[in-house]
Amino acid sequence: MIWGCNFFIILYIIICFSKNSLLTIQDNSIESAEETVLEDYLLCRGCGSDTAPTNLIVTKLSDKYLAYSNETLFGKRKVIVQLVGNARKEQFEIIVLKKASCSLVIIDNNWKTLYTFFEGYAWKYCFCPRCSAHIGWMFEPIETALPSLKLPSDKGFYAIDLRNIVAESELKSIIATQYKQDL
Template identity: 40%
Template sequence: MVFAAALLFIFLVCGGVTKFQDTNIRPGELTSSAIDYFLCRICGNDLSPVSTLMHIDCPASLKSRTTHQFGIKDIRIHTVQNSLHLKFDVIILKKAFCIGKGNWQSDFSWFPGYVWKVCVCAHCGQHIGWMFEPLHLATKDKIYPSKEGFYATIVSSIVNEIYADSLIVVPKHFTARSLTSDKLN
C-alpha cells in the first residue's frame, strides 16, 4: 500500500496528469476564428461581440481615456454624469442585445444631436447602459437604434466572455486527483 502511494506521488509530481491548464489567455494568442463577446455581469447573457466597439468622441464626458481593459488594447472609456450627478464609465458599442425602456429623451444627452433610452439586459433586466439615436430618426415606435445609432454601455455592468470563461474552467489536475483519490480509497 505504501509502495502504491509512493508511486502515485512520483507520477503526480513528475508531470503525469496534474499539469495546470493555462487559462491566462492573451489577445495575441487568440486565433482569428475566436470571437469574444461582452456579457451581462449579472446573468452572463450575450450582449454584443467585442468587435462592435466604437471610438466616438463624447463632448459631455467628464474625462475620456484610452486604456487596456477586457484584454483589449486601446479601448476608449468615457466618464459621464447623469442629471442625478451619478458618474458612469462607459464604452461605445455599435450593436447590443438589450431592451430599450421608456421614451426617447433629449434632455441631458451626452452626445449632441442624439436622443437616448435606458437599455437593460434582455435576460435579467439589469441596467446595462443607454441606446442613442439621431434626433431626426427617433420615433416613438422605434425600440432599437438605427444604423446611425449606438449604445453607451456601463463598464461595471459587463464582462467579456474570454475572461469569464477563464474564471470557470476547471483545471485538469482537479479531475485527475479526484479520480486518483477515488482509486486509493
C-alpha cells in the first residue's frame, strides 16, 4: 500500500512540475501565434505524458459511427463521444481534437484510406511520444494526404480513444484521495 501511494505522489509531483504552473499554451505547429487559456489536459493513460489540452476538442461526427452521445467530460459540456468500429469488429469510443501530440511509427508511416472512420479522410495511427502506446488516429483529407505529410495539416484532426487517456484533473483527484486515505 505504501508503494502505491508513493507512486501516485511521485507521478503527481512530476505532472505539476512538468507544467511549471503555465496557464497558457502556444501551438507552434499553427503559423499564427494562437494562445489559449488551458482548461484541463488529456494525458496518456500508460505514462502520464501530455496528449492535448481539452480546449482542442471539436465536434466532428463520423459518418460511420455506431452510436454517439453528448457527454460532460473533462469539465466540458457537450463533448461528442462516438462509438466506431474497425474491420476486425473492435469498437472504440473516440473524441475528436484539432491537435494532439503523436509520434509516428517508422515501419508503416503511410496514409491509409481503407477502413477509415471518416469518409473522405486518410488516416495514420497516433502513438504516445513518450511510451509509444496507441492513443488514437490522425486524419487528413485524402486530397492533401501526401506521402511527404507526416502529421495532419490544419485541415486534419485527431481521434483519440477514450480508453487510452485520462484527464489531468481526474488524476490529481485520484492522487489526493489516495494520499488522504493513506494518512
